[in-house]
Amino acid sequence: xxxxxxxxxxxxxxxxxxxxxxxxxxxxxxxxxxxxxxxxxxxxxxxxxxxxxxxxxxxxxxxxxxxxxxxxxxxxxxxxxxxxxxxxxxxxxxxxxxxxxxxxxxxxxx
Amino acid sequence: xxxxxxxxxxxxxxxxxxxxxxxxxxxxxxxxxxxxxxxxxxxxxxxxxxxxxxxxxxxxxxxxxxxxxxxxxxxxxxxxxxxxxxxxxxxxxxxxxxxxxxxxxxxxxxxxx
Numbered sequence: 091x092x093x094x095x096x097x098x099x100x101x102x103x104x105x106x107x108x109x110x111x112x113x114x115x116x117x118x119x120x121x122x123x124x125x126x127x128x129x130x131x132x133x134x135x136x137x138x139x140x141x142x143x144x145x146x147x148x149x150x151x152x153x154x155x156x157x158x159x160x161x162x163x164x165x166x167x168x169x170x171x172x173x174x175x176x177x178x179x180x181x182x183x184x185x186x187x188x189x190x191x192x193x194x195x196x197x198x199x200x
Numbered sequence: 201x202x203x204x205x206x207x208x209x210x211x212x213x214x215x216x217x218x219x220x221x222x223x224x225x226x227x228x229x230x231x232x233x234x235x236x237x238x239x240x241x242x243x244x245x246x247x248x249x250x251x252x253x254x255x256x257x258x259x260x261x262x263x264x265x266x267x268x269x270x271x272x273x274x275x276x277x278x279x280x281x282x283x284x285x286x287x288x289x290x291x292x293x294x295x296x297x298x299x300x301x302x303x304x305x306x307x308x309x310x311x312x313x
Contacts, residue, residue: 140299
């Protein structure tokens, strides 16, 4: 299956700092989704991207669909303790099967 | 806000037993999915379902697995004879069209003893 490389694998940051994470693929994707997952819960959709170059914001979160269509970035500005969780990217190459990244575990230190 | 609901939230079963995991997708959605997540790992695709038939399935989705939409609202995943390695969190998801946003339920934690 498709491999989505997500980095970094984990991050420990101070409250108030900005966060950046990314996903890369060897294949072209048509849709990118970013999710946050809390322990024992299902992934919650944060941002959806549909076009190369698209930049979309959701509050303090901003995500971009890479120009090459092989990558996507998620930024969180001015992090707060409730941002703690695991962030997953998901991409749709073709067909209707979304592939998930390996996740970025975010810890925010108050 | 509409959401995907899954029952039960936890299921404990003996190896070799059959389990049925239930999901109610968002009502106007047309594409339905099952994913699983082994503890500490990424979310893995199992199967997608559209127009009352399987449209894609992964290598994980072998003959022990089946899906069904028995009525206009429910979407089920059956594991015929559970194995220890089937222990995982199983997520149902749905979307209005295959390029649209994919919404997940809160999952069923399956423990096979």
